[in-house]
Amino acid sequence: MSKKKDILDHVTVKEKNSPSEDFFHTLATEAIKRQKKGRIIQRSFRKSLIYFGSAVAAIFLFGLFIFKDPNIPETIVKKTTSNLSQLSEIEIIEYVSCNLDDYYTDEIIELASVVLENEVDLISEENFLPPNIQITDIEHYIDDEEIDFYEETDLYEFDENELLIF
Amino acid sequence: MMTTRDKKWIELIKTGGNAGEKAFHELSVFYGPRLYAQIIKITNDTALTKDILQEVFIKTWLHLPKFEERSALYSWLYRITHNETIGILRKERKRTHLSINNEIVEILPGHSTLEGHSAEEILSVLYAAIQVLPQKQAEVFELKYFQQQTFKEIEALTGTSQGALKASYHIAKKKITAFINLKLNH
Numbered sequence A: 001m002s003k004k005k006d007i008l009d010h011v012t013v014k015e016k017n018s019p020s021e022d023f024f025h026t027l028a029t030e031a032i033k034r035q036k037k038g039r040i041i042q043r044s045f046r047k048s049l050i051y052f053g054s055a056v057a058a059i060f061l062f063g064l065f066i067f068k069d070p071n072i073p074e075t076i077v078k079k080t081t082s083n084l085s086q087l088s089e090i091e092i093i094e095y096v097s098c099n100l101d102d103y104y105t106d107e108i109i110e111l112a113s114v115v116l117e118n119e120v121d122l123i124s125e126e127n128f129l130p131p132n133i134q135i136t137d138i139e140h141y142i143d144d145e146e147i148d149f150y151e152e153t154d155l156y157e158f159d160e161n162e163l164l165i166f
Numbered sequence B: 001m002m003t004t005r006d007k008k009w010i011e012l013i014k015t016g017g018n019a020g021e022k023a024f025h026e027l028s029v030f031y032g033p034r035l036y037a038q039i040i041k042i043t044n045d046t047a048l049t050k051d052i053l054q055e056v057f058i059k060t061w062l063h064l065p066k067f068e069e070r071s072a073l074y075s076w077l078y079r080i081t082h083n084e085t086i087g088i089l090r091k092e093r094k095r096t097h098l099s100i101n102n103e104i105v106e107i108l109p110g111h112s113t114l115e116g117h118s119a120e121e122i123l124s125v126l127y128a129a130i131q132v133l134p135q136k137q138a139e140v141f142e143l144k145y146f147q148q149q150t151f152k153e154i155e156a157l158t159g160t161s162q163g164a165l166k167a168s169y170h171i172a173k174k175k176i177t178a179f180i181n182l183k184l185n186h
Helices: A021-067 A074-086 A089-098 A105-122 A135-145 A160-165 B004-015 B017-043 B046-066 B073-095 B119-131 B135-146 B151-158 B162-184
Strands: A011-013 B105-107
Touching: A011 B119, A021 B017, A021 B046, B004 B017, B004 B046, B004 B073, B017 B046, B017 B073, B017 B135, B046 B073, B073 B135, B073 B151, B105 B119, B119 B135, B119 B162, B135 B151, B135 B162, B151 B162
Parallel strands: none
Antiparallel strands: A011 B105
């Protein structure tokens, strides 16, 4: 009974001629030579790297002295901040009103609106009325003065069609 | 397992000097043909094989003094050669199209799985199968199947017993056959 052959028995390998001994000797010599050359290059490269590094460090230090702004020393900036906190509110308002022309109107409006927004946030239902005024006082005042809110705000005059928008 | 011949070479190379260089030459002439055969069957190009082998020798000379001798010298060289070949081929394939060396094999008729497939196709599947083998099995398969060495010769080369080599080869063959069947039948 013949043995069933597997796939690898159908894939036969042909022998390939190997190069002569000299070929491998040459490669070995070249490998040794290249490694020696590599060492020399590495040494000289390390040397040049040190020189290059020193040059970069020198340029960096030089640049620090050149590009540092001499007009704004750090100590002055710190002093200005602490001096401003010592000024009273009145002094600041006086200064601003005297030099109002130096400010741009748009900037002032912008700043004022920011301040207003912050203030509105602080108003709550509880502290909306000053503590010495009661709601009944206000009702009496309205009755006495006969103020009609609807009339005042023209709420009687409206087009019925406008209601359809809801 | 390290053979006494390999130990002597490594010792001399680690010492350096002319004796070290001489030992490296001997090592290159001894292992060179095996490594050459390992590379050329993949590259199909003598010039490229020479370049790869040159790189392998440079790496060997450079790193042998740091070799920790935890494996056989041939296993270490096989790994370097394998990595170098794959690495260089990856770079080269980006530049030019390299075909697999289908001149080294002959496909015999009579096996249903192989019918309708080109030699190049079968070889590429065979190489892919070897790639997924553990190193020891791949090494034995390389030496036995492609380089047609006897188990006695492989024992002398790797320091592994013939029994262990036979077992490794048998498992490698089984895995490769299963891999080829799976790939070519789909």
